[in-house]
Structure formats: structure tokens, C-alpha cells
Amino acid sequence: MRFAGRTVGWSAGLTAVLCGVVTVSAGIGPVWIPPGAVAKVLLNAVAVPTGVSLSGPALDVSTTRLFAYPVTDLQTQIVMQVRLPRILLGAVVGFSLAAAGTIMQGIFRNPMADPSIIGVSSGAAVGAVGYIVAPVAIPLGLGLRGAAFAGAVLAAFGVYLIATRNGETPVATLLLAGVAVQTFLGAVVSFLLLHSGESIRRALFWLMGHLKGASWPEVTTSVILVAVPFVVLLAYARDLNVMLLGEEDAQSLGIEVERTKRVLLALSSVVTAAGVAVAGIIGFVGLIVPHVMRLLVGPDHRILLPTAALAGASFLVATDTLARSGSAEVPVGIVTAALGAPFFLYLLRKREVREL
Amino acid sequence: MSGTGGDADPTSDRRGPMLDVADLSVTFGDQRVLSGVDFRVDRGTLVGLVGPNGAGKTTVLRTVKGTLEPDRGTVRVDGDPVSDRSAKEVGRLVASTPQGTDLSFDFTVRQTVEMGRTPHLGRFDRMGERDHSAVETAMERASVDRFADRPFTSLSGGERQRVLLARALAQETPLLLLDEPTANLDVNHAVRTLELVRSLVADGKTAVAAIHDLNLAARYCDELVLLADGAVRAAGRPSDVLTSDTLRDAFDAATLVTTQPGTDAPLVTPLAERESVDRRVHVVGTGAPAADAVARLVGADCRVSVGVVPAGDAAAERAADLGCEAVTVPAFTGIDDAARERAVALARAADAVVVAGTVGDGNASVVEAGRVRIGVEADRSDGPRGDAHPVTVRDTVPLAALPTAVATLPPPAAEADAAAPLGQSSTD
Numbered sequence: 200m201r202f203a204g205r206t207v208g209w210s211a212g213l214t215a216v217l218c219g220v221v222t223v224s225a226g227i228g229p230v231w232i233p234p235g236a237v238a239k240v241l242l243n244a245v246a247v248p249t250g251v252s253l254s255g256p257a258l259d260v261s262t263t264r265l266f267a268y269p270v271t272d273l274q275t276q277i278v279m280q281v282r283l284p285r286i287l288l289g290a291v292v293g294f295s296l297a298a299a300g301t302i303m304q305g306i307f308r309n310p311m312a313d314p315s316i317i318g319v320s321s322g323a324a325v326g327a328v329g330y331i332v333a334p335v336a337i338p339l340g341l342g343l344r345g346a347a348f349a350g351a352v353l354a355a356f357g358v359y360l361i362a363t364r365n366g367e368t369p370v371a372t373l374l375l376a377g378v379a380v381q382t383f384l385g386a387v388v389s390f391l392l393l394h395s396g397e398s399i400r401r402a403l404f405w406l407m408g409h410l411k412g413a414s415w416p417e418v419t420t421s422v423i424l425v426a427v428p429f430v431v432l433l434a435y436a437r438d439l440n441v442m443l444l445g446e447e448d449a450q451s452l453g454i455e456v457e458r459t460k461r462v463l464l465a466l467s468s469v470v471t472a473a474g475v476a477v478a479g480i481i482g483f484v485g486l487i488v489p490h491v492m493r494l495l496v497g498p499d500h501r502i503l504l505p506t507a508a509l510a511g512a513s514f515l516v517a518t519d520t521l522a523r524s525g526s527a528e529v530p531v532g533i534v535t536a537a538l539g540a541p542f543f544l545y546l547l548r549k550r551e552v553r554e555l
Numbered sequence: 556m557s558g559t560g561g562d563a564d565p566t567s568d569r570r571g572p573m574l575d576v577a578d579l580s581v582t583f584g585d586q587r588v589l590s591g592v593d594f595r596v597d598r599g600t601l602v603g604l605v606g607p608n609g610a611g612k613t614t615v616l617r618t619v620k621g622t623l624e625p626d627r628g629t630v631r632v633d634g635d636p637v638s639d640r641s642a643k644e645v646g647r648l649v650a651s652t653p654q655g656t657d658l659s660f661d662f663t664v665r666q667t668v669e670m671g672r673t674p675h676l677g678r679f680d681r682m683g684e685r686d687h688s689a690v691e692t693a694m695e696r697a698s699v700d701r702f703a704d705r706p707f708t709s710l711s712g713g714e715r716q717r718v719l720l721a722r723a724l725a726q727e728t729p730l731l732l733l734d735e736p737t738a739n740l741d742v743n744h745a746v747r748t749l750e751l752v753r754s755l756v757a758d759g760k761t762a763v764a765a766i767h768d769l770n771l772a773a774r775y776c777d778e779l780v781l782l783a784d785g786a787v788r789a790a791g792r793p794s795d796v797l798t799s800d801t802l803r804d805a806f807d808a809a810t811l812v813t814t815q816p817g818t819d820a821p822l823v824t825p826l827a828e829r830e831s832v833d834r835r836v837h838v839v840g841t842g843a844p845a846a847d848a849v850a851r852l853v854g855a856d857c858r859v860s861v862g863v864v865p866a867g868d869a870a871a872e873r874a875a876d877l878g879c880e881a882v883t884v885p886a887f888t889g890i891d892d893a894a895r896e897r898a899v900a901l902a903r904a905a906d907a908v909v910v911a912g913t914v915g916d917g918n919a920s921v922v923e924a925g926r927v928r929i930g931v932e933a934d935r936s937d938g939p940r941g942d943a944h945p946v947t948v949r950d951t952v953p954l955a956a957l958p959t960a961v962a963t964l965p966p967p968a969a970e971a972d973a974a975a976p977l978g979q980s981s982t983d
Contacts, residue, residue, distance in 0.1 A: 434679065441673050451649070
């Protein structure tokens, strides 16, 4: 089918772009590694499962590596252990923010909606800064990421509860409740910062959004937290299209509007929280990437959602590469905002961005 | 079809009305919007919901399509209550076009119409051949196939309305709800839209339309439901529903109800202002000026008689439409004595005689018989008048001021005379 072909084409193209960006990015750093060598390292790492054996209680999956290109151990070490975790984490975070931004703009039928519109980022900030400033206050042995994730999900859930009455959640109420809760949580963060003493530098660094010190376990966790809800969100893409007609129309076209909204809000909040918890607050990706992709592929979420997510991944990998390649590392949140805002203004002046 | 639908067959052989609304009450906050609305819509008919702004027309439609839960009462579509069905099931039974045509996303016309297939598709279904053909048929039917690939936002208001109608048609439901389908449309497009709805109804669909324009509603609907203040004021055939009395009751406005040319549908003409003038007036004259004077006076609640006029004259027709007594003679025969006497009696019994249009010598004695004579100014260019009056009149006033002129007459000398029933010549 024509439409399905277009979706596959765009997605494949953007995946290729992402692979390219990742490959180039993995070569950039204090030690320059040519893209060809990076590609070989990456291909060497590709393994396919070849057999499953039961050894005791554990399931043992044996794998075989497909390629064995000659590369130096140092290059493998640098790419696989130092750079790739951070790059992939950047890709996941960019993916999650752009996907969640697309969903939120659709639910709110509003171009100004971004992933944290219902308080996700502010909640994460309270969790993270609270952990940094007073770790004892965070129960259950959650780490920094865990505290941020929990704060994010709690804040979103709270906003949802505040805005819901008689089983209905009007988006206007949701928006206003989100703004109010964000303001309140902002005050909490400011208060915590005021009493943060020595740790203020660490807290501020987190708040600006960065990908420093990423590790493989983090990558694995966030991939799972983002991928599972994302697949469900894809299944809701057509419902979201119909929701753009307005909730009344959507209901009469057979969409259970309130339930759909609930599912979409919950999933996109988890997706956002997964991104924000590992990377801190990175602005603009979730706002601008869906916008630009909508200009390119149109408003249909069946194509917009996957392409925006993939583009967000490439965008964040590229901007993080910039952020870490200077003489002193800059939080990537500063780079995304510094590049994204002028680009957005350029689109605005060209009248390309008028509405959703 | 690839979806789970297909059970919404327009040729369903279930008996009973397609739509049965019973005792419907809706409250928004402490504002009661509907109170005890009852009506039913038979299969294969077009029923118009009419009534003043805020009467609750849109609210009724919202409860029918299940987007608004009533406080009390039930809405049954095809036999079963809407509230017992899922949104998807309702979406296969009831399609609706919204009142507004705002859509801020740049979907193409085809994409917009394709959304009409949503109730027929499961979450993981793709549009099948059946769905595509439904979309194509709907777009052709609503004549939007020409701009199928244009963005919705680039269309004019009328075109958008047709696209939304196509979307509703793509739903392939037995019941179609239209909320102001002709708002924002010029007269040509309004008529074309309603002709289309008529042909859909002829093909077996049932349609309910909230229509602002009473005359379009009267002309195209099989039945009308007149709503006012959240209650049904009248329901039935247009000629039974649209009467001066029900309209005064519902709209609090004076109207003139006649017949639309070439049909038996009522024609409603709103009158400028409701002036209630409880006077008896006899109109002498012919043609449009006299007919207009009759209408104006009836609209102001005067008891009006007319004559002598030739049968078939505009004034005679208007008098008959409005139930006024008219003394007529066959056309081109001249006025006979019996007719003149009856007219003189009516003129004498009236508080005033109004002279409008051409008055021939035969009617001079009728005019003379009036206690007070009022002339209507010749404010039209369609015929010589004025100096054709063979008699002098007390005053000459513009047509619009006629009710006021009658109202400000000195009280009649003999109340008994004025109270005598029209049509009796015994007053003399």
C-alpha cells in the first residue's frame, strides 16, 4: 500500500541516518577514530543467538558473532565501553522525548505542548535534586535515576488526578493543572537548591540535562522502559489521528475518548520519565522535532510518531556530540535549546509553523 | 471489509422507529437544557429539529450520538438504548456532521474522510478494499472527490462542510445526524446539500437535521420537531408544526406563514416587530400592495377583512392563506351589488379602512363606509397608484407604519359594533 510504503520508507531512511550519526559520533572525541573503523567495531559486536541450553536454573543462550574485522583493542575499548553507552543513551532519550512530544501535541491539539506539559520534568527534577541534596529523604533505596523516575511519574499522575472529575479529563483543565503543578514543583526545586550547599553544582548540572557517565545497564533499562510503551503508542496512532478532529467527533467515530486519553497520557509520561530520569531536563527536543517532522511527513501519527522518534534520536546524538566535543563539556540541554530555539524561530518567521 | 463491522446494515429489517427519544432531560450545572423531550423518527425519513437558538437542538443530537449522557430518559437507536452500546457500536449506527468545521491539522480531504471508517476497523486492522470503496463512494456522493488530495484547511467553509458530510457517509450508518448542515452555506449550496440528504433518505437512510432556516426545513423534511426552552413544542408534518401560533410560542416573534410557491410546504416570513394591535381593519385594494398590507396587519394581530377583490388577485390569495375573510368576485366581471354590500358592511364594522394599491370606482362606496380611512404610501415602483384613489383618505402612511397608525386610532365610538363577528352584514 502506498501509505504503508511511505511509512516504511521514511522510517528506514531515518534509521539509516541514525546509524550514520551514531557511527560518526562514536569516532569523535579526544581520540579520533575514522567512521570505517567504528563501523567495523560495531559490526564485530553484532551477535546472533544460535542455541539455547538449560544449565541448572538459568537459561543459557549461546551467541555467535557474525563478523571479525581486524580492529585494535583500543578502538574496540573506546567505542564499546566509553562512547557507545552514552551515544545510545542519547539516542534513547531523544527518541523518548520526541515520541512523547508528538503524543502530547496530539492529545492537547496544541503546538506548544511538550513532553513535560503535565509535570513530568518538574517531578523528575524534585526527585533528582531531592536525592542529590538529601539522599536520606528518598525511601526504598532508589538511586538518583530511580528517584527522578518516581518523581516524574508521581507528578504526572497527580496532575491527571487533579484534572479529572467524574471520569472526564478535559485537556484545558489538564493543561492548567500541569502549569500550576510545574510552578509549585519549581518552587520546591528552588527551595532545595537554596539548601543544597556543596551539592548545588551537581544538582544544577543535572537540571541542565546531560548524558555524562552513561553505562550499559542504564542503556538497557531505558531501552526497555521506552520501547514497550512505544509499541503500544504505535498501536494507538490511528486513534490519535481521530482525536485531532476534536474529542466530540472522535467519540462519535467510535473512539472511547477518555480511556484513550488515559492510556496515551500514562504511556507517554512513562516514556518521558524514562528519558528525563537518565538525562535530566533536556528542553526543546520534544517540542521542535515533532513540529519539523510534521512539516515533512504530515500530521498522520502512523507515520509521524515513528519518524519523529527516530529524528529525535539522531538530533540528540548529534547535539550531544557537539556538547562533549568542545574543550570543556557543556550540558546537552544547553546545546539543544541554543540550536533548537533559533531554528524554530526561523520556521516561525518563514510561516512554516503556523499551527499544528 | 477488514474490520469487525458490517452489522450496521441500512436495510435492517427490524421494526419500530429508527430513533426513539423518550423523556430526555439534560442539565449542565444548574442549567436545565432539556426537560422531558420525546420524539421518534421513522425509518427512511428526514426529520428536522427546529427552534430558536439555545433551544437544545445540538444537545438532543449529542445525546443521540452518545457523546452526552442524559440525566434522565433514554435514546434508542434501532431498538436498543445508546447508553448500552460501546462508542464503536454507536459509531456504526449513527454518523454525524459537527456544527463547526475547524480542523487545525493539515489532513487531506481523503485522510479526513477515511477517518469515517474508524468504527469499522479494529486496532490492528488496515483499511481493506471494502473500506476504500466506502470512502470513494462517500467522496463522490458529497462531490468532494475533485479535491480529494487537497489539505482540508485549504478549503472554503462550504467545501469543508461537504467533506465532513462525506466522512459521515463513509461510516455507512443507517442513521445520519446533521447539525446545521446549511449554516455558512450560500443558498445554492444549502439547497444542494439538502437535496443530497433527501436522496440519501430515498436510498433508505434515516436522517435527523438541526436546521436554522425554517423554510429550508419545511421544504426538505418529512417531519419537524419544534424545540423551545428544552422541550418539544410541536412535532409532525411541517404544515402542522410551522404555524403562526407555534412560532410565536417558540420564537416569541411574529411570523407570517404562507405556502412556498410550487409546493405545499409552509413559508415562514418573520415580521419586523411584534406589535399587538387588537383592531378590526378592512383592506381595500388589489395586488402586492394590498397583499402586503394584509400580511402586515395580520402580523400585528389585527382582525382583517378584504374586499372587494377579484378572485386570484394577490390580496385575495394572501387573505385566504391567512384565514381572513375576503369578499371576492370572479376576475374581469366587475363588482356586483351583493358583493359591494357585503364589503360595505365589513368596512363599516371595522375600526379603519386601509386603502392600498389600485382602487377602482366600484369600491368607492366601500371606502366611504369606513369610519377612518388610512392610505398606504406607494413605496414600490411596480405600478401607478396614489392618485388612482377615487376617494380622499385621512392619512397616508408607509407600509411599515401601518400597524402603528391603526393602533393609534381613537377608540371606536361603539364597542358593540367592533365586537360583532366578521362576515355578518347585519351590523348595518
